[in-house]
Amino acid sequence: MAEMIATRSAYGKALVSLGARRNDVVVLDADLSKSTMTAEFAKAFPDRFVQMGISEQDMMATAAGLAAAGKVAYASTFAVFAAGRAFEQVRNSVCYPQLDVKVCATHAGLTVGDDGGSHQAIEDIALMRVLPNMKVFVPSDATVTEWIVKQAAEVPGPVYVRLGRLPVPVLYQPDQRFEVGRAATLRNGNDVAIIACGLMVSKALEAADILIAQGIEARVIDMFSIKPLDLEAIACAAADCGAIVTAEEHSIIGGLGGAVAEAVTSAGKCVPVERIGVADKFGKSGKPDQLLEAYGLTAESVAQAALRCIARARGM
């Protein structure tokens, strides 16, 4: 059994080590520092932590001001507020002027759990992905989270990092190398490609195990870099596998599935795409596993989508 660490916890830890290395890094939070894990940075570097109180719009534009004055500003709150409440501040005060604001949003997706639909961001990837100058990352485990959080300080301009509340399996060794815009292939196979992000990557690996029992070899791709998207990995998946399944803890509209479907239309080969995600509905209160089950975000539903997709490909 792999070690379980929430990506938000990896974020908190990475911020502290980044803060020790770079004194131009500042962190802002909107009264959720114990949940977003920026409290660790606040404790280590109180002079570089800006507690904004419950005012996400003010936080994003204040972060923009700090960045305009030469700081690298990490701004954290829940995804529903970061991408939703403060959308237009992120658009006009951060992305339009291409400022070094790194929006690190936690509690994304259904696995927020008990708090219910008002707090479960299912649209944040779509909202952030559409903004010019914005880079969007959805890390699947603690290792890639740590890399992304540190990498965000190196890439110029706005970055959105989508983080989860729930502990998830560690998938990568600490020495794993990553690249912006380059997906990680976790399993090879040429019968179907499962392109996943966030906690659905580990579900995709389980789905691949289910499929192998049926003699189907699935390729599992961790598309942690949603923007820039790894177009080459998608084109290769289309060419080699002929069938693509996407899996994300996000609406099937506009997120990873949308991005992959867009990319497939311009890839050399036209292949069927099945999108696993939240089917244009809001979430509800419940335990994370109950919610994933109820909304069809399970290894079984990914495996079934793979079978449907392969059947569609054969029928083409």
Place this chain on the structure above:
Amino acid sequence: MPQRLLSDPEQLRAAAVRIRKNIVKMLGRSGSGHPGGSLSSADIMTVLYLNEMNVRPEEPLWPGRDRLVLSKGHAAPVLYAALAEAGFFPEDELLTLRQWGSRLQGHPDMRTTPGVDMSTGSLGQGLSAACGMAIASKMDGAPWRVYALVGDGELQEGQIWEAAMTAVHRKLDNLTAIIDLNGLQIDGTTEAVKSLRNVADRFRVFGWNVIETDGHDIPAIMKAFAAAREAKGVPTCIVAHTIKGKGVSFMENQVGWHGTAPKPDQVEEALRELAAAEEVRN
């Protein structure tokens, strides 16, 4: 010592007239834009760029400069005219306002125009950005100051009051907000659209050091900025009582001139009036 381009109030008055003339010319040429709120803040902006702020027009990104955030970004013409007057770019370039390929975008864009410290235009966000800059200056123990020009209609945006709390909470005495209190917004008077009641009182209640001034009296504006620099531990809000469209009689206090550019004959008439104002003073 800060570099002051001009210190004589008479010279500043003359510069303000030149800035107003340029606003009228730019808008006449572009055929669109916002004359009312540009003219109402022309004296304030003149004092800021030519007297109060420590800037280096030849080095617009000088890290030690004072910063201005034009929170009421639609008043871009007054910012551009003031920057040109201060020497950030050639005056001729003003006539390219809002045109394809121009460095002078419809609303301020820090990435294209020398001297523009923050991209603005969506109301309510600039004061927050100014707070962020002021926090950065404090973190670095730097002496540079931050100014934010805020519209009165803009005070209807909730984010302004979030930022108003931030500035006080963080004791940003290196921040000066100037409210261009001209009393008009697109759909009518601020009183009719959604009353701001007593703006000075509201900022006072939020904990700001508040200074009320005539926004067209150059020595008074200079005095207000000097007093703001003396305030310790609190940000200063200068409530500047202004006249929308100030300096062009047919635009003064006329709601219709919020976002309508003058036609060629109106440009001529406005320039004649402004030239006359220049002569009277000379």
